[in-house]
Amino acid sequence: MSTAEREDRALRSSGGVHLWQGATHAPPSAADLRLLSAAERTVMHRRSRTDGLRYAGAHIAVRRVLARYxxxxxxxxxxGTxxxxxxADPRHGRPVVEAPHTALEFNLSHAGPHWALAVTCAGQVGVDVEDGRSGIPAGATSLVLxxxxxxxxxxxxxxGAREAAFLRCWTRKEAVVKAIGVGITGDLxxxxxxPEDPGPLVVRGTDGDGGxxxxxxxxNHSGLFVALARxxxxxxxxxxxxxxxxxDHSLLEPFASPRS
Structure with a gap:
C-alpha cells in the first residue's frame, strides 16, 4: 500500500482531522519554488522578501502534505475556491482542491514563520494560528469581542492574561469563519x-446563521495560539x-459533551 493510500485510509476511517504544523525558517529551494502555481508566485513577489518567502514556504508545505493523501x-x-x-463571491470562499477530484477538505493558516494545515474528509474545516507575542492590536477588542x-x-x-484571552477569542472566531468560508466579512x-472555557465548545456561526x-x-510548544473549527x-x-x-506524534481525543 502506498503512502497516499495509507494516509487517505487513516483519515477516512477515523472521521477526524489531521492537523499539520511546521515553520519556514530558511528560504525555499529553487526546486520547491517551482512547485507553486503562477498565481502563488505572483502573491509571493508582491510581498516583502521575508513575508513572501514565508508565504511560499507555507504553500509549498500544503502541496507536499496534500500530495501524501x-x-x-x-x-x-x-x-480553487x-x-x-x-x-457568492469566489474571491473569499473556502479554498478547495479542484484537481485531482477528491472529497478532501483543508484549511491553512500562518503567522510569521509558523503555519498550520487542517486536513479532513469529514466536512468543512477551519484553522487559525496567531503568534502569542503579537499582543492586542489597537482598537481590535471593540471590533472583535x-x-x-x-x-x-x-x-x-x-x-498578559488579557492578551491571552483576546488571542483565544480571535483564533476561535477566525477558525469558524474560515470553516464557513466567509472570512472576516462576518460580524465577529x-x-x-x-474565552473562559478551555473547550472544546459548540459555537454558533457569525451573525447567528452560520451553523x-x-x-x-x-x-503547541511554540508560544502560538491555534484553534480548529469543524x-x-x-x-x-x-x-x-x-x-x-x-x-502520528500526538492525539487529541474527541470530547463527548462540549459546551454549547
Missing part, C-alpha cells in the same frame, strides 16, 4: 466563543502531525 506530485495539485455562502467577552477581559488581572462581535461548529484550542457533532479525533514526520 492524493497520490499525485505536489506540482500537480490545482486549487468555493463561492462565499453569503454573497462581544459585550460578554469584553467584560471577561476587563475582569482579568494583568495585560455577534459570535460568542467563551454550529465544534471549536477547540490546539496545544461541524458540530464531529466525533473523530484530531491527530497532530509534524512536517517531515511519518508517525
Amino acid at each position: 492524493l497520490g499525485v506530485a505536489p506540482a500537480g495539485i490545482r486549487f 468555493t463561492p462565499c455562502p453569503w454573497c 462581544s459585550p460578554s467577552e469584553l467584560t471577561h477581559l476587563d475582569s482579568l488581572p494583568d495585560d 462581535k455577534s459570535m460568542e466563543v467563551h 454550529d461548529w465544534l471549536v477547540q484550542d490546539v496545544p 461541524p458540530a457533532g464531529s466525533a473523530g479525533p484530531v491527530v497532530l502531525r509534524a512536517e517531515g514526520a511519518t508517525p
